[in-house]
Every structure is written in C-alpha cells, then in structure tokens.
Amino acid sequence: MPDRAGTPVPEAPMLEAIGVSRVFDVSRPWLQRTLAGEKRLTLRAVDDVSFAIAPGSTLSLVGESGCGKSTIARLAVGLYAPSAGEIRFEGNSLSVARAQPALRRRMNMIFQDPYASLNPRWRVRDIVAEPIRAFKILDGAKAIADRVGALLAQVGLSPADGERYPHEFSGGQRQRISIARALSSEPDFLVCDEPTSALDVSVQAQILNLMKELQERLGLTYLFISHNLAVVRHMSDRLGVMYLGRIVEMGPGEEVFARPRHPYTRMLLDAIPDLEMVGRARTPVGGEVPSPIDPPPGCAFHPRCPLANARCRTERPEHTRAGPSAAEVLVACHAVAEGRA
Amino acid sequence: MALLEVDRLTVEFPTRRGTLRALDGVSFSIGAGEVLGVVGESGAGKSLTGASIIGLLEPPGRIASGEIRLNGERIDTLKPEAMRHIRGKQIGAIFQDPLTTLNPLYSVGRQLVETMQAHLKLSDAEARSRAVGWLREVGIPAPEQRVEAYPHQFSGGMRQRVVIALALCAEPRLVIADEPTTALDVSVQAQIIALLRRLTREHGASVMLVTHDMGVIAETADRVAVMYAGRIAEIGPVASVVKAPAHPYSKGLMGSIPALGHRMARLAQIDGAMPRLNAIPPGCAFNPRCKRVFDRCRVERPDLLPAGDTRAACWLYAEGAADA
Numbered sequence: 001m002p003d004r005a006g007t008p009v010p011e012a013p014m015l016e017a018i019g020v021s022r023v024f025d026v027s028r029p030w031l032q033r034t035l036a037g038e039k040r041l042t043l044r045a046v047d048d049v050s051f052a053i054a055p056g057s058t059l060s061l062v063g064e065s066g067c068g069k070s071t072i073a074r075l076a077v078g079l080y081a082p083s084a085g086e087i088r089f090e091g092n093s094l095s096v097a098r099a100q101p102a103l104r105r106r107m108n109m110i111f112q113d114p115y116a117s118l119n120p121r122w123r124v125r126d127i128v129a130e131p132i133r134a135f136k137i138l139d140g141a142k143a144i145a146d147r148v149g150a151l152l153a154q155v156g157l158s159p160a161d162g163e164r165y166p167h168e169f170s171g172g173q174r175q176r177i178s179i180a181r182a183l184s185s186e187p188d189f190l191v192c193d194e195p196t197s198a199l200d201v202s203v204q205a206q207i208l209n210l211m212k213e214l215q216e217r218l219g220l221t222y223l224f225i226s227h228n229l230a231v232v233r234h235m236s237d238r239l240g241v242m243y244l245g246r247i248v249e250m251g252p253g254e255e256v257f258a259r260p261r262h263p264y265t266r267m268l269l270d271a272i273p274d275l276e277m278v279g280r281a282r283t284p285v286g287g288e289v290p291s292p293i294d295p296p297p298g299c300a301f302h303p304r305c306p307l308a309n310a311r312c313r314t315e316r317p318e319h320t321r322a323g324p325s326a327a328e329v330l331v332a333c334h335a336v337a338e339g340r341a
Numbered sequence: 342m343a344l345l346e347v348d349r350l351t352v353e354f355p356t357r358r359g360t361l362r363a364l365d366g367v368s369f370s371i372g373a374g375e376v377l378g379v380v381g382e383s384g385a386g387k388s389l390t391g392a393s394i395i396g397l398l399e400p401p402g403r404i405a406s407g408e409i410r411l412n413g414e415r416i417d418t419l420k421p422e423a424m425r426h427i428r429g430k431q432i433g434a435i436f437q438d439p440l441t442t443l444n445p446l447y448s449v450g451r452q453l454v455e456t457m458q459a460h461l462k463l464s465d466a467e468a469r470s471r472a473v474g475w476l477r478e479v480g481i482p483a484p485e486q487r488v489e490a491y492p493h494q495f496s497g498g499m500r501q502r503v504v505i506a507l508a509l510c511a512e513p514r515l516v517i518a519d520e521p522t523t524a525l526d527v528s529v530q531a532q533i534i535a536l537l538r539r540l541t542r543e544h545g546a547s548v549m550l551v552t553h554d555m556g557v558i559a560e561t562a563d564r565v566a567v568m569y570a571g572r573i574a575e576i577g578p579v580a581s582v583v584k585a586p587a588h589p590y591s592k593g594l595m596g597s598i599p600a601l602g603h604r605m606a607r608l609a610q611i612d613g614a615m616p617r618l619n620a621i622p623p624g625c626a627f628n629p630r631c632k633r634v635f636d637r638c639r640v641e642r643p644d645l646l647p648a649g650d651t652r653a654a655c656w657l658y659a660e661g662a663a664d665a
C-alpha cells in the first residue's frame with residue numbers, strides 16, 4: 001500500500017480523494033495508427049492523488065501548466081470519472097452523491113475558460129438564474145430577479161447588465177458572470193479553476209475579498225487553482241504542489257511557502273516575478289517539461305532536479321512526512337527522506 | 342516615426358438605447374523594438390483597442406473617429422481583403438480567448454502549417470518542421486508527439502501557447518498580445534516572456550502587451566499605459582508607472598497587488614466599480630471613486646498632463662493645482 005498524500009484532518013472532510021488517477025486515450029485515429037504500426041497512446045493526467053478538504057477550508061493546487069490541475073477540478077465535481085481510486089463527498093462516493101439533486105446543488109465550479117462556459121445565446125440574467133431555477137432555490141420571477149441583481153452587484157457588475165449577452169462583455173466581466181452563476185446555487189463546496197486570471201488586480205482583490213467573506217460567513221469550502229502564487233498564498237489553508245499528475249508536496253500553506261522542501265516547490269517559488277524586476281530577466285525553471293505521455297522513470301522530476309542521483313532515476317519516491325508535527329507536510333522526494341535536501 | 346501610431350481613437354457601439362462610447366480619444370504610439378504594456382480596469386477597453394488595430398472590431402462596434410497608422414500608412418480605412426494581408430504578416434495577434442483562435446477540427450500542427458504557408462514561402466516538410474520548432478519554442482513538451490493533437494486534448498495553458506505560436510510563426514513586425522500569459526504558470530510565463538523579448542531584440546518586433554500581471558509588465562515592458570473607462574489615465578516609462586504612479590487610479594491599482602511576502606486579512610481594493618458605458622460621469626470618469634476629487638474634476642474632463650516622468654489625465658497635475 002503506497003503512502004497516501006492525504007493527511008488526516010481532524011474533522012470529517014467535505015471532499016476526499018483517495019488514490020485517484022485519470023487516464024486519457026490520446027492515440028491517433030485507428031486507421032492512421034494501424035497504418036503507421038503505432039501502439040495505443042495513453043496519457044496519465046492525474047496519477048494516484050489523495051487529499052482531503054475540511055469543511056470551511058481552502059485547499060489550493062499549484063503546478064506547471066498541464067500538470068493535471070483542471071483534470072482534478074473536473075474529477076472533484078464529478079465531470080470526469082476517475083480511472084482508478086475514489087472521490088468522496090461528505091463520506092459518500094461522488095458518483096452516488098451526484099445522483100441526488102440536493103447534494104449536487106451543494107457543489108459548483110468556476111471554469112478556467114469563462115468564454116466556453118457561458119451559453120452565448122442566453123441573456124446574462126438567465127445564465128445566472130439557471131442554477132436557481134434548476135434547483136428550485138427561489139420561487140417567483142421577482143424574487144429570482146432580485147437575487148440575480150444582487151449577485152451581479154456582488155461581483156462588481158450592475159443589475160442592468162443582466163439584459164445583455166455574454167459577447168457584449170470584456171474578458172474579466174465574463175469571468176465575473178461565471179462567478180455570479182457559480183454562487184447562485186448557494187453551494188457549500190466550490191471548485192475555482194483560475195477564477196480571477198482575467199481580472200485586473202483591483203477587481204481581483206474585490207472578488208477574493210468576497211470569496212473570503214463568504215467563507216467566513218457561510219462556511220464555504222474551496223478547491224482553489226491559480227497560477228498566481230501570491231493569490232494562492234492569500235487564499236489557502238492547505239497547499240498541494242503538483243508535478244506531472246502527482247502531488248509532490250502538500251501541507252499548510254504558510255509552512256510550504258515559508259519552508260519549501262521539495263526541489264520542485266523551491267524552483268517554483270524562485271520563478272515568481274515581482275515588481276522589483278523592472279528590466280531584469282528572472283531565472284526560469286530550468287530544463288524541459290517532460291511529456292505526460294512518456295514520463296521519466298523514477299522521480300518524474302529527476303531530469304530537472306539539481307539533487308537527482310541514481311536512486312531518483314529508477315525508484316519512484318513515496319510521500320514522507322516532514323516538518324514540525326503541528327504543521328505536517330507530505331513530500332515525495334528521496335533527497336528529503338534521506339535528509340540530503 | 343513610430344511603427345504604430347494610434348491617434349484619438351474612438352470606438353462606439355450603437356444600441357437601441359443610444360450609442361455607447363467604449364473608447365474615447367485613445368492616443369499612443371509604439372516604436373520599433375518597443376514593448377508597450379497596457380493595464381487597467383476590467384472592461385476599460387484594452388481588448389477593444391487591440392481589436393481596432395488589427396481590424397477585428399466585432400460589429401456593431403465601429404471606429405467612430407481617429408486614425409491608426411502602421412509605418413505611417415493608415416490601416417483603419419483598409420478594405421477587409423487588404424487588412425487580412427496585414428494580419429499575420431505585419432501584425433500578429435494573440436487573443437484573450439484561445440478558443441476563438443483555434444479551430445477545434447484541425448490538429449494544432451495543421452493550423453500552424455497553414456498559417457505559415459499563407460504568409461511565407463515554405464515547402465510542406467519545411468513548414469511542418471517549423472511547426473514542431475514553434476511548439477518547442479513555446480514550451481510544449483515532446484512536440485513531435487503532440488503536433489497531431491487537437492486543441493481539446495491540450496490543457497488551458499497549452500492551448501494558450503499554441504495561440505502564441507500561431508501569432509508569431511509568420512514573423513510579424515507588430516504583435517498584439519492580449520493577456521498572453523494569464524493561463525500560464527510562472528515558469529512557462531518566463532519562457533514566453535523571454536521569447537517575446539528575443540523577438541523585439543533580434544527582429545526589432547514591437548509588442549503591445551495587455552496583461553493584468555504587474556510582474557510581467559515590470560519585466561517586459563518599456564512603457565506602460567493605464568486605461569480606465571475607455572481612456573488612457575496615465576502613460577509613461579515602466580519604472581515610474583509601476584513604482585511611482587501619478588494618477589490616483591494607477592495608485593489604487595498598484596496598491597491592490599497581493600504581496601507574496603506577507604499575508605493580509607484583506608487585500609486593499611479600490612471601492613466602488615467602474616461606471617457603465619452609458620453612465621460615465623461628467624468630468625473625470627474616476628471622480629466617484631477618487632479620494633482626491635475636487636470641484637473641477639466633476640465638470641471638466643482632464644487630458645493627459647505632464648506628471649513627473651509620466652503623463653496623467655488628472656487635474657492634480659494642472660498648472661497651478663496644489664502639488665500632488
């Protein structure tokens with residue numbers, strides 16, 4: 001039994017992933033493949049990932065583009081089924097939970113791509129009202145219209161914007177429409193995949209402040225994905241760092257930011273641009289990103305890791321516990337386990 | 342003469358309830374090899390400015406007045422056919438929305454090959470090998486294996502990088518990059534920025550870089566324009582605008598950046614919202630949210646005025662106004 005990445009949380013978790021993997025078939029069409037004599041190609045987007053999110057808390061996922069964050073997001077709300085492992089929502093298997101409208105209402109997602117997720121033929125007010133109607137949260141046109149207006153105002157749009165269509169809005173305005181829609185079903189668990197990537201920093205601050213307020217007031221639970229590490233630091237209770245489909249380091253956000261242990265986490269934190277950089281190039285994370293179709297053996301990070309040795313090239317590191325016990329961190333790295341990191 | 346000159350550009354949307362003015366007298370220029378960063382409030386008109394330059398303003402939106410010149414020649418009055426020629430070859434565009442640029446039915450390799458062959462004389466084999474090269478250049482792992490893949494098989498950030506490759510592969514003189522790195526993690530971001538900088542240095546290409554990421558701006562741009570409610574609020578050298586902004590809106594914007602160093606209970610924000618296009622207040626459009634507002638701000642609209650190293654559209658910098 002491999003060591004699991006999910007640290008036990010004192011409270012029963014809201015969402016739990018247990019040894020979850022997701023594989024995609026990325027072969028060329030059958031005829032071309034057969035003519036060229038190729039084998040089937042599969043891509044392991046998520047590989048044996050475990051985590052638990054306590055009610056009212058935020059787990060953030062960070063990692064390079066293509067490492068599997070959005071795939072986990074979709075698994076977490078049941079849009080993809082795991083190829084292996086299980087996801088539980090309040091202790092029930094997600095596939096069972098999704099079959100019940102009362103439970104389905106309680107989870108929602110803000111998609112990474114705000115354009116693709118808004119129906120271009122619907123007026124904004126109908127887009128935002130859709131979950132309210134689908135789950136019969138409110139009755140009566142007036143009550144629904146008031147609620148939609150309030151939701152739009154919360155995300156810095158105006159109630160009158162409800163009359164317009166998505167294409168009449170800027171990128172950041174559309175992202176706010178999708179946030180308003182996600183909030184309209186009054187979810188308890190919200191998956192936020194790059195929720196503020198298209199927003200300028202002042203609107204972003206408004207949205208993040210709103211999300212935190214809702215969490216404090218209503219106890220919302222978030223799975224939060226962002227490339228912006230300053231945003232992640234601001235939002236997270238716990239933080240998972242992903243590399244090529246695996247969680248390579250996970251622990252309390254403050255601890256991981258203050259004392260990154262995995263060599264990849266350290267590189268990631270070093271690559272952050274900042275305002276002191278005017279006119280200067282930063283050191284990019286070195287080495288080529290490996291292909292998830294053909295991941296390197298052993299530790300997938302070894303071709304880029306300054307601490308790699310022979311063991312790293314053959315043996316896959318399992319999670320070991322590190323850090324002071326109050327701030328427990330899980331790290332998948334031989335060097336950390338051997339005390340030479 | 343600058344490579345690109347935008348001169349008092351005004352863009353309007355006629356609607357049943359009257360005409361909305363989305364851009365109102367926007368002027369700036371970009372020199373050869375220069376990177377102009379464009380930042381500002383969501384909905385301020387950054388994407389519309391880019392769309393106007395490349396002639397892809399979506400109807401009913403239209404240029405109501407002003408001029409856009411490339412190499413001194415007006416391009417805002419060109420026929421669609423002539424403009425199509427300029428797009429790709431002279432001006433490459435990276436759109437904010439990767440899905441509108443990518444054709445879901447064609448493999449990413451085919452899209453690159455077709456774009457290059459439309460503008461450059463290349464054999465099939467040459468174009469294909471360049472396509473793989475561009476995918477590598479933008480950091481797609483194992484490009485030989487993935488050149489046949491379709492857009493939906495790529496992650497959000499990978500699609501974004503294909504869009505960047507498509508915009509650059511015909512080697513344009515001017516690149517309009519609308520949020521090119523928002524879907525990208527910091528390490529890929531660094532790679533893309535290095536690529537953009539190399540293009541400006543080695544090929545003298547110019548870039549208009551729209552982004553919300555002030556770190557990217559600080560690292561890449563030579564000058565920065567800050568937009569608010571369809572106008573330029575401030576423009577100047579990057580170091581001044583980012584570190585010592587003059588306009589009250591720019592100051593609020595820079596103050597909202599979450600700091601990595603320490604965690605705050607609450608992020609600083611500029612209270613209130615940008616006015617709707619049909620309710621832009623008279624005088625300075627920022628006046629309802631401005632802490633320094635005074636009488637003149639509510640009646641007279643400020644133009645760009647010299648403000649230290651930058652120029653700011655703010656009455657605080659008018660001759661005789663109390664020192665800002």
Ligand SMILES: Nc1ncnc2c1ncn2[C@@H]1O[C@H](COP(=O)(O)OP(=O)(O)OP(=O)(O)O)[C@@H](O)[C@H]1O
Pocket residue numbers: 024025026043044045064065066067068069070071072112292493494495496497498499524525526
């Ligand atoms: N439907 C699919 N078919 C085939 N491959 C897929 C599919 N969805 C995702 N992938 C692949 O799985 C990997 C992980 O993708 P995912 O979208 O989860 O990445 P991500 O971490 O969200 O990246 P980004 O930060 O760029 O959004 C990528 O290599 C991607 O190409």
Ligand SMILES: Nc1ncnc2c1ncn2[C@@H]1O[C@H](COP(=O)(O)OP(=O)(O)OP(=O)(O)O)[C@@H](O)[C@H]1O
Pocket residue numbers: 167168169170171172173198199200354361363381382383384385386387388389390399400401402437618
């Ligand atoms: N088809 C349209 N009809 C009416 N108004 C429109 C239309 N397209 C854009 N607008 C308006 O024009 C304004 C400027 O939009 P633009 O897309 O240029 O903003 P932006 O600065 O790029 O914002 P973001 O940072 O959110 O992408 C917005 O207020 C938007 O609502």
Ligand code: SF4
Pocket residue numbers: 262263264299300301302303305306307308309312317332333334335336
């Ligand atoms: S296991 Fe080895 S290669 Fe992997 S991160 Fe640790 S030291 Fe580096």
Ligand code: SF4
Pocket residue numbers: 588589590625626627628629631632633634635638643654655656657
């Ligand atoms: S002109 Fe007046 S209202 Fe406008 S930014 Fe300057 S001080 Fe504020």
Ligand SMILES: [Mg+2]
Pocket residue numbers: 069070071112193496497498
């Ligand atoms: Mg993603």
Ligand SMILES: [Mg+2]
Pocket residue numbers: 170171172387388389437519
């Ligand atoms: Mg835009």
